[in-house]
Amino acid sequence: MTISVAVSGASGYAGGEVLRLLASHPSVTIGAITAHSSAGSRLGELQPHLHALGDRLLEETTVDNLAGHEVVFLALPHGASADLAARLPAGTLVIDAGADHRLSDPLAWQKFYGTAHAGTWPYGLPELPGHRDRLRGARRIAVPGCYPTSSLLALAPGFAAGLLQPDDVVIVAASGTSGAGKSTQPHLLGSEVLGGMSPYGVGGGHRHTPEIEQGLSLAAGTQVQVSFTPTLAPMARGILTTATAKVVPGTTAEQLRDAWIAAYDDEPFVTVLPAGQWPATKAVLGSNYTNLQLALDEHAGRVIVTCVIDNLTKGTAGGAIQSMNIALGLPETQGLTLQGVAP
CATH class of the missing domain: 3.40.50.720 (NAD(P)-binding Rossmann-like Domain)
Known part of the structure; x- marks a missing residue:
């Protein structure tokens, strides 16, 4: 064929x-x-x-x-x-x-x-x-979109399993400069980007916000509200997303991990890393793979998920x-x- x-x-x-x-x-x-x-x-x-x-x-x-x-x-x-x-x-x-x-x-x-x-x-x-x-x-x-891909992969399993609350989701993601496209832009020049990081689209104005809310809401079966902040990292490609959400009271770290593993155990391109190993963008460079890890912040009652992808792949x-x-x-x-x- x-x-x-x-x-x-x-x-x-x-x-x-x-x-x-x-x-x-x-x-x-x-x-x-x-x-x-x-x-x-x-x-x-x-x-x-x-x-x-x-x-x-x-x-x-x-x-x-x-x-x-x-x-x-x-x-x-x-x-x-x-x-x-x-x-x-x-x-x-x-x-x-x-x-x-x-x-x-x-x-x-x-x-x-x-x-x-x-x-x-x-x-x-x-x-x-x-x-x-x-x-x-x-x-x-x-x-x-590249940001929605990493954000949805990070949190969808918890919402699909009914373990997360929909009203206080906070996502901060760092992307390489290739996410802005190839056209010449002064703020993307090497001398402007190298050695520093900067936020943009702050305050709910980034165009990927409704796309992230749409995907998480479908997974949850109810409307999910998201605060999304993108940042520009001094690298050519890659995204590191840190996504947090309040857990349903009584949810344990074991329940959370079981939900993510159940969601992705048979997925060829998504890996929940072994406990204690955290994702790095370089590990997925040039590939279609996704690495992620999660933890329960018991003090704040929130799950924290870190997810990495190559934004172009x-x-x-x-x-x-x-x-x-x-x-x-x-x-x-x-x-x-x-x-x-x-x-």
Whole structure:
């Protein structure tokens, strides 16, 4: 079985990561590789690490260039996917790495993004309860944001098991600079980032907040309220998320650990580390794997979960390809078994 795949936004970090993984996927043939302002350039000029694809020329991102493929990955800025996706054939598997189709609440979309809501697609995080079934046979998939991926993986098991209270969830996450995309921005220059950390989107204004609340609320079966603060770390890629929530009175550390292990014991890409071992971003660098650890703060009556992912792999491209595999009936881990890189 060979599947023809097109990738848009190939000059950016997300599109480049999709191509890196697809290049070693045994069931895929890479067709059109497209971009906007970089159309006509040789891919190797912009993505020199993609050796096998370096001589390919970037085409314009148009419906004509993308149509005719069995799978289309849209690695485009937020707001750029919806119109293009609407004009692609209904039988094409379209996987949107942008935010356009993640939220189910039109009011939340309009509040945080300021445009008309484009609709809701099946959510590409199969580790959440019930989501894997929704991906099987799907022809439209919304890839989660990188922060929501780590935040939801961190806390969903506790809410699904009824062990956490929904009204006081606090999440602080540190991300590498690649999460902001590849366009030149002064605050992301090496001289600005190296040697320090800084917060942004403080005060509930980050666009991933409603996405995190949406996923946790589905797991809990009731509305979950989240205070989310992202921070910028002096590294190229990776996310370290520390998520806390009040536990239901009487909940023990053993009950918490049992719930997380039960949720992830059969998951190929999520590991609850042995007691006493805490996650580090370098352990998952370049991989689709997630490491996490949890503890009960008995004094505060809260669970603390630390979760690490690579924001470009599990947080974007790896999650997209994992979802593609499920939708097409391929082995879920196919093309995604690369281990982390160290040192």
